[in-house]
Amino acid sequence: MIGPAEIDAAALSLAWIADAAAFAAPHPILGEEIEMAVVLKAGAQPQTALETTLTATRDALRPLLGYGRMPARIHVVQAVPRTPGGKLQRHLLAEQFSALPRAHAAPAADRAALAWPERPVARWVAGVWASVLDLAVMGADEDFFQSGGSSLQAAQAAALVQSRFPDQMLYVSSVYEAPTPDQQADFLSEHYPEITARILGETLRPDGGLTTLGEADQMRFAGLVRNPLGPHIAGKRLNPPAVFILSPPRSGSTLLRAMMAGHGALFAPPELYLLSHADLTAWRAWYGRAHASQLEGLPRAFMGATGCSADEAQAIVSEMERDNLSTADVYLRLQTAIGERLLVDKTPFYGVHPSVLTSAEATFERPIYIHLSRHPYGMIRSFDQARLGQLWWPRLTGPDGDPASPFASRQLAELIWTHIHANTVAFLEGVPAERQIHVRYEDLVRDPEAAARRLCATLGLAFDPAMLDPLADPSGRMTDGLRAGSRMIGDPKFHSHSAIDPRAADQWKTAYDQDFLSSRAGALANALGHTERVDDADERVEFDV
Known part of the structure; x- marks a missing residue:
């Protein structure tokens, strides 16, 4: 939910960028995704170091924008098109670059020399992600987003994993929190041991039981919780009920x-x-x-x-x-x-x-x-x-x-x-x-x-x-x-029901x-x-x- 002007501003905050314009480019799978055109300042980098400059630009933008708002491709141009009145013409950039072949956004490693991860779960994750990113191979430490992944592809990857295990609920945030196959394998092991066991063909041992929470646990919990709201200052008027x-x-x-x-x-x-x-x-x-x-x-x-x-x-x-x-x-x-x-x-x-x-x-x-x-x-x-x-x-x-x-x-x-x-x-x-x-x-x-x-x-x-x-x-x-195809906010299994089910009141009675x-x-x-x-x-x- 960030506008192109904010992406422009992030790029313009970099010392070597003279002008910038983000635009929505057509994508064969996602419909569209964010790309950006930049004009380099004179003498900022020699032309021979262009790829180094682009890598530095991506590295500098990532903490400013976050993975989900990163441009999938960055193009160096001589000038950003504007009207005589100075208004950006983003649609011209979309037309100019839409016909270019889609190269992966993180070509630093020689892909032919890469190997699949050695760990079985990481290898399985890499296979799923590579299919989403259209990669021939994906290494254990390759970052999903630096390999060209977008926020919509992250959602697609999470949905694809969940489709293999429909009784589990995997969230798109998992890709952001653990964006390499090795990290994702560790994430699944911690949060989804059932998925890990089934990938490995093993049987998960049942939980041996947890001790009852005591007062010390409750005090520890309360001490770790942070309040997002500062002192409230009442407005001059109250909103309607x-x-x-x-x-x-x-x-x-x-x-x-x-x-x-x-x-x-x-x-x-x-x-x-x-x-x-x-x-x-x-x-x-x-x-x-x-x-x-x-x-x-x-x-x-x-x-x-x-x-x-x-x-x-x-x-x-x-x-x-x-x-x-x-x-x-x-x-x-x-x-x-x-x-x-x-x-x-x-x-x-x-x-x-x-x-x-x-x-x-x-x-x-x-x-x-x-x-x-x-x-x-x-x-x-x-x-x-x-x-x-x-x-x-x-x-x-x-x-x-x-x-x-x-x-x-x-x-x-x-x-x-x-x-x-x-x-x-x-x-x-x-x-x-x-x-x-x-x-x-x-x-x-x-x-x-x-x-x-x-x-x-x-x-x-x-x-x-x-x-x-x-x-x-x-x-x-x-x-x-x-948007069409995206999950609703709230209960992710809401639409798996056909009506209000009175049996839901008692399902816990056979769980413990x-x-x-x-x-x-x-x-x-x-x-x-x-x-x-x-x-x-x-x-x-x-x-x-």
């Missing part, structure tokens, strides 16, 4: 959002991640290049609000980023675009920090809160299956934190569940009862109409039967991706052999009405031998 769904991840918030998006008086876009940041500069910086795809909810919201295209929506967001709008102003612009409809913001991250929750009261007039809870074992099981730790831990610790979580996936899920619910319960104690409602996921899937009617009553709306068909009209409910909740999580679960435990689950069948 809005609705916030407060829940941990994997608690049914995507389902609830899709149901609410079917109501004609509501506007429920994917995760916005706005409330947790003071302005759009902080919003962008917190997630970094590897997790930038998580911010596609905002342009998708403007697509839904205005009926514009993905490119036009991204241009709207890019303009707001250039102006560094406060998040309150971004909310107001979105609320203005949706007219009389009531905005519903579903972003599980908000509950991590009490200051973020209280900022809603300082930003909106009489906001309404939906506290959505799911049985902790149900949330933990779903979080673990979706491998959400690799997305949530960097989100919790911020761009300067250690990207490696010290907690096992199951432990991290329980810590997040406990932390968010404790914050939410404490916050809602200070909110008038008429502006809050508690909804249990289990009630939502077992009797969705009753839950929807309760919600409508709290919001002062008539019940809309369309709420009961959340899988209908993906475009209208914004349960599609920003014994109770492991900490005393704090157990007490909080009881207070929220989730009193059943593994030992007394009805679906468990035990035999005396």
Whole structure:
């Protein structure tokens, strides 16, 4: 979501670049990708060192733009075309270079001399990536992006790996975090041991069990979590009312959002991640290049609000980023675009920090809160299956934190569940009862109409039967991706369902052999009405031998 002007500015910040223009060039597979034309300053480098100059340019731009926004090809030109009035003519560059044969962007190594990785998993990864990048061979230490890969090809590579293992959920951020076959092999071994075992033809030994979390673990977790929101300064005026769904991840918030998006008086876009940041500069910086795809909810919201295209929506967001709008102003612009409809913001991250929750009261007039809870074992099981730790831990610790979580996936899920619910319960104690409602996921899937009617009553709306068909009209409910073929923001398996399934409430009951909740999580679960435990689950069948 960066405009060509920002890419131009990054190039012009380099001492040897006199002029620059980024442009969208046609691509036979991706449709289009970013390329750039540059004019070198006189005497900056002799012509014989042109390839060295281009390599230095790529190396200097990468930390400024991130892998996902890097031009796939950089062309040296005598002049950048402009109109007599000085306006860039990017389309002429696209026409000029579209007919050139596509050379790989990282030709420094002699490809004929390269060998496939020796490690079996790295070799397997290299084979998949080479097919995406159209390479004859890919070495163990070759960088995906320096080998010509684009952000869309990274998504294609992740999707191709997942297609081989459809029961796993692999995210595009994995390619950014581990961009060489050797690094990706280590990443899979750490985060996806099942995939690693199946590549090697081995049987994964079951987890031998984890100790119950104690107070020291919870204190350690709280100490590592960073707050992305500085001291909140209330604006001169409050934004119109809005609705916030407060829940941990994997608690049914995507389902609830899709149901609410079917109501004609509501506007429920994917995760916005706005409330947790003071302005759009902080919003962008917190997630970094590897997790930038998580911010596609905002342009998708403007697509839904205005009926514009993905490119036009991204241009709207890019303009707001250039102006560094406060998040309150971004909310107001979105609320203005949706007219009389009531905005519903579903972003599980908000509950991590009490200051973020209280900022809603300082930003909106009489906001309404939906506290959505799911049985902790149900949330933990779903979080673990979706491998959400690799997305949530960097989100919790911020761009300067250690990207490696010290907690096992199951432990991290329980810590997040406990932390968010404790914050939410404490916050809602200070909110008038008429502006809050508690909804249990289990009630939502077992009797969705009753839950929807309760919600409508709290919001002062008539019940809309369309709420009961959340899988209908993906475009209208914004349960599609920003672009054709891209993943939706939220539950990546949402469209694998055919209807609201009441059986989802009890799937955790066959997942665990014994109770492991900490005393704090157990007490909080009881207070929220989730009193059943593994030992007394009805679906468990035990035999005396």
